[in-house]
Amino acid sequence: MWNSLKTMWIVFLHMFHRRATIQYPDEKPNIPPRWRGRIILSRDPDGEERCVACYLCAAACPVDCIALQATEDEHERRYPEFFRINFSRCIFCGYCEEACPTDAIQLTPDFEMGEYNRKNLVYEKEDLLIDGPGKYPGYNFYRVAGITIGGKNKGEAENEAPPVDPHSLLP
Amino acid sequence: MNEWAAIWVNLILILAVLFAFSAMLSWIERRLLGLWQDRYGPNRVGPFGVLQIVADSIKLLTKEDWIPPFADRAVFVLAPAIVAVTTLLAFAVVPIAPGIGVVDLNIGLLFFLAMSSLGVYSIVLGGWASNNKYSLLGGFRAAAQMLSYEVFMGLALMGVVMLAGSFNLRDIVAAQENLWFCIPQILGLATFAVAGIAEARRLPFDLPESENELVAGFHTEYSSMKFGMFFIGEYVGITLISAMIVTLFFGGWLGPLLPPLVWFLLKTFIVIVCFILLRAALPRPRYDQLMTYGWKVMLPVTLVNLLITGAVVLSAA
Numbered sequence: 001m002w003n004s005l006k007t008m009w010i011v012f013l014h015m016f017h018r019r020a021t022i023q024y025p026d027e028k029p030n031i032p033p034r035w036r037g038r039i040i041l042s043r044d045p046d047g048e049e050r051c052v053a054c055y056l057c058a059a060a061c062p063v064d065c066i067a068l069q070a071t072e073d074e075h076e077r078r079y080p081e082f083f084r085i086n087f088s089r090c091i092f093c094g095y096c097e098e099a100c101p102t103d104a105i106q107l108t109p110d111f112e113m114g115e116y117n118r119k120n121l122v123y124e125k126e127d128l129l130i131d132g133p134g135k136y137p138g139y140n141f142y143r144v145a146g147i148t149i150g151g152k153n154k155g156e157a158e159n160e161a162p163p164v165d166p167h168s169l170l171p
Numbered sequence: 172m173n174e175w176a177a178i179w180v181n182l183i184l185i186l187a188v189l190f191a192f193s194a195m196l197s198w199i200e201r202r203l204l205g206l207w208q209d210r211y212g213p214n215r216v217g218p219f220g221v222l223q224i225v226a227d228s229i230k231l232l233t234k235e236d237w238i239p240p241f242a243d244r245a246v247f248v249l250a251p252a253i254v255a256v257t258t259l260l261a262f263a264v265v266p267i268a269p270g271i272g273v274v275d276l277n278i279g280l281l282f283f284l285a286m287s288s289l290g291v292y293s294i295v296l297g298g299w300a301s302n303n304k305y306s307l308l309g310g311f312r313a314a315a316q317m318l319s320y321e322v323f324m325g326l327a328l329m330g331v332v333m334l335a336g337s338f339n340l341r342d343i344v345a346a347q348e349n350l351w352f353c354i355p356q357i358l359g360l361a362t363f364a365v366a367g368i369a370e371a372r373r374l375p376f377d378l379p380e381s382e383n384e385l386v387a388g389f390h391t392e393y394s395s396m397k398f399g400m401f402f403i404g405e406y407v408g409i410t411l412i413s414a415m416i417v418t419l420f421f422g423g424w425l426g427p428l429l430p431p432l433v434w435f436l437l438k439t440f441i442v443i444v445c446f447i448l449l450r451a452a453l454p455r456p457r458y459d460q461l462m463t464y465g466w467k468v469m470l471p472v473t474l475v476n477l478l479i480t481g482a483v484v485l486s487a488a
Contacts, residue, residue: 004453011207011452020209 033135035109036092039085041125042106042134049129050104050141053080057096057105065089066096075150077142083125088118102141106134182273189262193406194224200447207451228399236395239301246300251390251397254293254404258411261286265414266341268424268431279340280332283415284325287370291317293404294372294379298389309388312458313379316369319465320376323473324366330359330480331419344423353420355483358476360420362469367412369465372405374450378458413442 022029031037044050053070071081096105115121133139142149144158155162198213198221205212213220238247264279266272276282291313298310332338334355335346343352353360369376380388390401417423417438424431426438456464 008448008452012448014207014209017209019211021211023211 031109031111033109035111036094036097036107037109037111038087038113039090039092039096039105039107039123039128040130040134041083041104041128042130042136043132044140044142045133045138046140047131048077048142049079050102050133051080051083052078052102052104052141053083054078054101056099056101060095060099062093062095063089063091077149080125083128085123085128086121087113087123088121103134103136103139104141108134178273181271185262185267185271185273186259189259189407189410190403193403193410194228195221196406196409196443197227197402198223199443200450203444203447204451207448231396231399231402234395236397239303239392241302242392243300243302246296247392248397250293250297250300251393251400251404252293253296254290255400255407257286257290257293258404258407261290262407262411262414264340265411266344266418266423267414267435271432272341275339275341277337277339280328280338280343280419283340283411284321284328287324287408287411288317288321290370290404290408291321293401294389297393297401298379301389301392303392305385305387306389306391309379309381309385309391312381313372313389316376316378316461316465319462320366320369320469323362323465323470324370326470326473326477327359327362327366328419330356330476333480333484340418340423344418344425347422347425351420351422351425356420356476356480358472359480360416362473362476363419364416365469367416368446368449371408371412373409373446375453375455376461377455378461381455409443409446410439413439413446416442 042050051068053068055068055070058064058066058068065086066084067086068083069081070078072078092107094107097107100106113121142152142157146154146157146160148154154160201223202212202214202220213223216222216226238244261283263273264276264282266275266279294313294317295310298306298308298313301307331343331352334352335343337343337346346352365376372379378388379385380390382388385391390398393401414435417435421438421442423438424435426434429437
């Protein structure tokens with residue numbers, strides 16, 4: 001009995017505590033930068049698409065909400081012909097971001113994606129692609145990778161020694 | 172002719188105010204619970220969220236009125252009506268202020284007890300007619316709980332009747348002119364309050380409903396306005412119990428300076444707030460604890476109170 005009355009008194013005193021509620025549409029919550037929200041595709045510092053259409057994000061996706069088709073441009077540079085994320089399926093787990101070898105796909109702190117029509121939740125590449133590099137400024141996959149594309153041969157990447165000429169090793 | 176007009180005006184006004192207040196009570200309760208849990212509660216619809224109840228009513232009224240095919244139709248429809256009717260009928264005897272009140276029965280207290288006992292049928296029949304095992308369990312619990320708590324609910328009030336020498340609620344209020352019965356009848360007040368909460372199926376005694384084990388207990392299968400009736404019945408029940416506590420133990424409309432009506436409403440409101448605080452603070456007991464508490468603690472305390480009051484009244488006479 002005494003315990004119950006004490007509990008009631010403590011609960012009553014909560015009247016004078018600060019409210020924990022954030023009045024959302026009027027007051028925006030403070031969202032941490034690593035928040036897993038709307039997915040975007042970033043570009044490298046030169047303004048080219050980072051995505052190399054390796055399909056790793058689609059393979060990592062536990063709900064199969066990512067669809068894409070790889071193709072190559074005239075410089076033999078791979079890029080996705082289309083890139084589609086169905087946000088009505090997406091569970092914002094961030095596995096795609098973890099799987100991405102080129103830091104192209106990234107999750108952002110935006111979560112206000114409500115739609116009245118389900119079809120509007122299917123985002124195409126032009127909806128996903130942003131103009132900047134996102135969380136990783138200065139990173140350019142093709143400049144650090146040893147792969148040959150038009151305008152860049154083997155040995156021309158950053159911190160890469162020229163390839164060894166096997167003929168020079170002959171006795 | 173004039174008398175009849177006065178009675179009708181009384182009747183309709185009390186009914187309207189009671190309904191409006193019971194509806195508002197759902198909003199008041201949610202706001203208060205929010206307040207005590209460091210949140211706000213509904214504050215979007217209208218100023219401070221007062222129009223929340225309008226939104227809720229529109230939603231309730233437009234929901235599908237579904238009767239499960241396996242239910243006992245007639246009883247299923249009847250059950251929610253009983254609780255609303257009995258609690259409203261019981262309110263007829265509550266003396267709100269001099270000249271305000273529906274009827275002035277010389278057995279007012281007994282009428283109130285009878286009506287609140289009849290209210291049990293609503294819960295039990297609702298649980299039975301739903302033909303659903305969770306509802307049935309809720310109905311069983313309601314039957315056992317109400318039976319146990321009814322026993323000392325009536326007995327707890329007999330001390331008040333002894334002191335006032337009448338079953339008429341207006342006489343009981345008049346007898347508290349010098350001293351409110353909450354002081355000589357402190358044990359009676361405690362036991363009656365506990366029994367009242369159990370009768371109104373309020374937390375912490377809401378075992379017939381018990382969401383986390385019985386879905387929604389006896390009203391699992393109810394939807395739309397049939398559910399609304401149970402809901403209104405519950406809120407009118409709280410108001411009724413609070414009004415009765417005020418009438419029997421806190422001097423009803425008596426009080427200095429302010430007009431009697433204001434005193435009555437103020438006291439009733441404070442008791443209701445205490446009930447809501449009780450809900451915010453206390454967990455639900457286990458079923459056997461509830462039974463043990465009822466039979467082994469509350470009933471003996473009531474009997475002791477009855478003995479002491481009887482002895483005091485006899486020695487004073």
